[in-house]
Amino acid sequence: MTEENLSERISELKEKKNAIILAHNYQIPEVQLEADYLGDSLGLARKSSEVDADIVVFAGVDFMAETAAMLNPDKKILIPDRGAQCPMAGMLPVESVREAKRDHPNAAVVLYVNTLAEARAEADVTCTSANSVEVVNALNEDEILFGPDRNLAWHVEQNTDxxxxxxxxxxxxxxxxxxxxxxxxxxxxxxxxAEVLVHPESDPEVQKLADYICSTSQMLGRAEKSSSDEFIVGTEVGLVDRLRREFPEKSFYPVLDEGICRQMKKHDLEKVYRSLRDEKYVVEVPPDIAESAGKATERMLKLSS
Known part of the structure; x- marks a missing residue:
């Protein structure tokens, strides 16, 4: 089936089933163009809580689809490829969070949304790369357990007491x-x-060379308002595809052409179509975990502008 035919069939199914497609900035261009909303983790979390649809197809990785499922218990949340699993999210099992809480009973637990729902259920609040500093500084506690990304933790550390x-x-x-x-x-x-835009998941020595530390959506915003015509972009190459498409008059240079998230790239247009057609694969979070982790997510949305 051609890309054009797939797009037509996806549009027909969306209308028939009252469905929408949410996609992360790291998706391949064909999936980006098919999305009803394209954004970073914070934007997608916000959008997933506002959707007026019966079905949400989430072209992202597992933890993102879990966030949508937690915020929309009355919606059917689908992920086109179950293999789209974030390796970093798997680095922080729930027992590690519980052990850290026992060792630091007075600390607030702030977990990056790039964490599986079971672990997020142990958090006081979640955050994204876009709002991590804002969330941490809004808390009363002086001691913060922060995971799972060490480099994002370093970035927050530079911007808080x-x-x-x-x-x-x-x-x-x-x-x-x-x-x-x-x-x-x-x-x-x-x-x-060229301006240097770097994601806070990058190593500290890379962050120190940046003109701006940005989430992917913040990179888009900076590219739009900057007087510069050239940008060095330190994040996954999918964002560079979007930047070049939306700002064709400017030049964007990825730090590495090989900077590719294999898990994000598991989705393609055919899988999105089959996901809608067959209503698979359904993402579900156990109610008790969804309630606790959902509260941490909702608190994040309240604390961040």
Whole structure:
């Protein structure tokens, strides 16, 4: 089936089934273009709580679809490929959170949404890369258990007076860990007038070379309002596809062409179509976990602007 035919059939099924498609910025261009809403983790969390639909097809990784399921218990949440599982989310099992809480009973638990629902059920509040500093600084506690991304924890640490305790010690995104300071310096030498935009999942030495530390949606916003015509982009290459499409008059250079999230790229247009057609694969979160983790997510939405 051609891409055009798939798009037509997806549109027909969306209308017939009162369905929408949410997609993360790291999806392949064909899926990005088919989405009703395209964004970062924070934007998708907000959108999933506002949807007026019976079915939501979530083109992202597992923890994102779980967030949508928790915020929409009356909706059917689908993920096109069950293999779209975030490795970083798997680095923080629930028992590790419970052990850290026992060791630090006075600490607030702030978990990145890039964490599975079972672990998030142990959190006081969740956060995203876009609002992590804002959420942490809004809390009364001086001691913060923060996981699972060590580099995002470092970024928060630079912007708060609170004590940040990372859990686990070395949680990370394998894509953002590919980037090195030398990669940035080489591109900066080739493009001396380019602004450097870096995601806070990158290593501290990479973050230190950035002009702006940004979530993916913040990178889009910066590209739109900046007077610069050139940007070095330190995140997964799917965002570069979107930046080039939306700002064709500007130039965007990925830190690494190999900066690809294999799990995000498991979705394609045919899988989105089959997901809608067959209403699979359904994402469900046990009610007790959904209630606790949902409260942490809702608190995040209240604390962040």
């Amino acid at each position: 609170k004590e940040i305790i990372p859990i686990p010690e070395d949680g990370h995104c394998y894509v953002h860990r590919m980037f090195s300071p030398d990669d940035i310096r080489l591109l900066k030498k080739e493009h001396p007038d």
